[in-house]
Amino acid sequence: MKSKYNVKMISENFGKYKYNEIEKYVELGGFIGLKVALEKGKQYVIDELKISGLRGRGGAAFPTWQKWKGGLNELDEETFVICNADEGEPATFKDRELLLQDPYKIIEGLIVSGYMRSAKTGAIYLREEYTYMKYKLELALELSRKNGYLGKNILGTDFNFDIKIFSGAGAYICGEGSALIESMEGKVGKPRLKPPRIGSKGYLQMPTQSNNVESLAVVTTILKIGASEYAKYGYKDSIGTKLISICGNVNKPGVYEIPFGITLREIIENISNGVEDNKKVKFLQLGGVSGPLVPESLLDTRYTYEDLWDLDLGIGSGAILVADEDMSVIEYIKLANNFFHHESCGKCIPCREGVHVYKKIIDKLINKTAKKTDIDYLVEIGTIMTETSFCGLGQTAATPILKAVKYFKEELYAATID
Template structure:
């Protein structure tokens, strides 16, 4: 019998490490012959901490939301007594979350120990590497990737084979392959989960990519805020070297290839490839004009290829199963699968991997089970700060690069932030613009100054100080910033503003002309009043932190609007529904 505790960042954040330690203690106290192991995130983050118990015959029993206090009962009844404790398998717990998924990138996440290379090998790991370096030519590898239709999963969706072929075709004494693991979008955690749950899939993809373009050195540029991912990558790389899969003479083929990790400082702009290269070289992370492209002159002016984690994690599967098998999933132009991080006002947040072309509705409602507290779905932000808001009326939009682009958003790296009726779209635009303004490297005037001016306007509007012409001024600035910025950060920074104006212009107008927040979210525009339902219980006045509520027992109370700080404590406290928020 074996106990496996999910210990991705989502599991650890909910107490999985303490749960695992308690299992070790309880099992030792009872002198049981039971191994306690770990795995990464299986995707159902909303069920963490997750504990899988495998019987000797391989039968799985899965426990969810397991806190340390629950361990003693599970050990006593299940491990000792052989009787499950009110649980079921993941398919029975949440069949809808799994049934519409097709897992390629996440094929091993939550199923194998990321710190044990033998478990990766047992599920076919490094077979693709062996096949490539011992029996294929670089051109054959690139052709297989071309057949697959794999496009870069980092945001731009550029054909992977083309980038590889460009790096291969350009002469250079040295060539480099780089993984962009600097996942910076708010609400995105796809790459982190792969690094934590299946690091060998990334390593294998980079070895194969390096072979295809003639690179002998690879760099994984991962944000320093991902310490668990870095730790598991280091373990995986050491194990691969020990096996002879990484380093000199890979699989005895004569091909030399090794990897190293560069911990980035968490600058969002370093997601742009030329800024990333500058950071690798020890310079400030600032983009440069293209051409020359990295495939011509990249890291140390040598031919360089950059893809993100998810892109590389597809490669070994494609080599083993064939490019045609990957291309058979998805649509004609957007092939394969895509991993999305469901976050925000959704019932079942976590990671999902679906074939491209599945409607947004199937992802948000079919897999994510809809909106928390059954509130009304309002919009979904796709593509992070560089993306846009897709409104409820476009919920049937297929998830493809082309269809999402038509809405004004982008697929991006895969973040999906779901919003309900209580979300103020003006404030949402302000939040994302505040992020991009802070993350601007400052090289371009339009990006550095323009985003600040746009943010100032949005802040005024959300404070109730908007004025006639503000919407038009926002649009004018947005297009100038898009046209005048050198890199993707500035060129896409206005997207959240433009899409919210396009689909939710009425909310901007309400803020500016009626001094009202449609979603009743912006504090400066809120008014709390006490209605005739008040019975004079005095509870609200006692809970008010600024003593803005006055009144005597069994008499109607009153809120002093000049003193009220709009905290909403009275609304939360009142048991008679006598407080109104307007």
């Protein structure tokens, strides 16, 4: 049944075919997007992406058409494309669903990405914990080759392209574009100094275009149904739909496709069927553990990039973790910081030392030995981490804690001795 909360564009094929059923994917309209791209050309793809307003769904929300327009300039050197399927952000599990339920849509999107960059090869960088899917994806790639969608002269054109799968290294930092490439090259996954960006010197020094799983799924969908059809959903500049993963204290956790523009409250009440045991929401965390805490008072905010940015919040990966009234903010930020303490790669001082000092202060709050000045210290250190860390991990690690101080200061103060 169609409702304003239940949209099926990116997730249109969920539950409709299995890995070894490429013919069913084709019956469902599969590979139409690729055909459209090959027939209408690169400029058409860029124009469609522009109309669709697609922003990268990996978290940084960079407009995809801007990233992809570099493909209009043919380069003399060999290029490479990547599907980032590392999905290491806690509470985020929407890419897993796409890979499991519609693998050919991702493969199709990566082929289009390869076409746009005139690449000969692409890679799916698959989260280590998703290794159980690897043989299924290998099978889907093999069937794509046999049916003329991968390999030489794709769909009778002079475009030759193939895809390999790389296993992730089991570290959160390896989802960051340059660390991912270091790990693909067999090195320790640590971020590279930029510039040069991976767009000009990426995998094996080739210009490299890397996209999130969902971004590629949206590209395939847009090329199949047309950007103006996709743009029928959404709100103002946040066009179309988003796959979200809801978890925490809700009655119906899971992955859902929602139109941009409904409110956070509608998402909790109408999509995840409210909070368990009829309890009240205390806060949400948006976009995974590196995202902001959002207090109950802001639940009537629309889920759009712009409405959330206006409040210094963000969509991030699309995760929504719901914490009920019984959740202790201090216990929660302890868990969040433990994650970063474990995952910081140690390359730069603000992140490596910041998460360590945070751990000490949070332990003091838990043991009720902290002073109010320690709360000021959380802000001071968090600001330094955010402004001076070498990569996105350290730049966002303090986000939940800074928001905890902003929205739950009284609760933190109540745990101090002065």
